[in-house]
Amino acid sequence: MPERNVEFGKFGARGARGSDLVARRLDELAGGIATPITVQRGLMARLRYLTRTGHARQAAKDAGLTVTDRTLKAWLDGRRSPSKKNLERIDAAYRRVRRQNVARHLLGRLNRQGRGTRVEFHPLNQSGVARPHQRVVEFRSMNVRRWDRIVESWAAGDHASLDTAWTDGILPDLGSQWGAYEYCTSVGFAA
Incomplete structure (x- = not known):
């Protein structure tokens, strides 16, 4: 062997x-969001995905996105922009939450009964x-x-x-x- x-x-x-x-x-x-996070559209799409429900917000915090609600709201409203480090955290949190959300469905498709x-x-x-x-x-x-x-x-x-x-x-x-x-x-x- x-x-x-x-x-x-x-x-x-x-x-x-x-x-x-x-x-x-x-x-x-x-799958997921194809637009890069460095583009405003990609950032907003990821932030909406991470903040649309209480469960998603908690999963984002567990994934390492630890900013105040006030900062998050400022980002969503376009009044402030995240730093490069926070952009990386947002993208990593998005990927992790996306994986967790898709895993059960993907597992069923791969195992195929x-x-x-x-x-x-x-x-x-x-x-x-x-x-x-x-x-x-x-x-x-x-x-x-x-x-x-x-x-x-x-x-x-x-x-x-x-x-x-x-x-x-x-x-x-x-x-x-x-x-x-x-x-x-x-x-x-x-x-």
């Missing part, structure tokens, strides 16, 4: 952790690796039926738990060469 990669890229291979690619794909599936979702693994880029050190890796696909831990970790923003759920829970199903897919150029799936 292969172990986790310790020195990825030592011989020139390029790619990203599969769990990071999964998190990016889940973010894409979750036990049928699961087809996942494609595109292998790492070995163009910079000397021939004797190259692995034989190829495009693989498999059906993933257990998304609960992955989506739960993603919604909480817990990257270590997501990596463990992906690497120890899903990749071994690829067979004896699962270690070759810990890093990939892309991981694709739809929901």
Whole structure:
């Protein structure tokens, strides 16, 4: 059984952790506001999303957006603009609250009543690796039926738990060469 990669890229291979690619794909599936936060429209849309209900306001505070109601009202009215640091906090809070709101729906779509979702693994880029050190890796696909831990970790923003759920829970199903897919150029799936 292969172990986790310790020195990825030592011989020139390029790619990203599969769990990071999964998190990016889940973010894409979750959708959200496309306008950047640096534009007034994007800022207002995020602020409205974070303040429309009491539950959303509490989730925003839990996510790190700790400003007074007076400041928040001034931002919404356009009388004041948030600092760069507060823009980052607003965007991070928005992403976290959006993930929490979408997670249950996304989990149902990915699990599909036990049928699961087809996942494609595109292998790492070995163009910079000397021939004797190259692995034989190829495009693989498999059906993933257990998304609960992955989506739960993603919604909480817990990257270590997501990596463990992906690497120890899903990749071994690829067979004896699962270690070759810990890093990939892309991981694709739809929901």
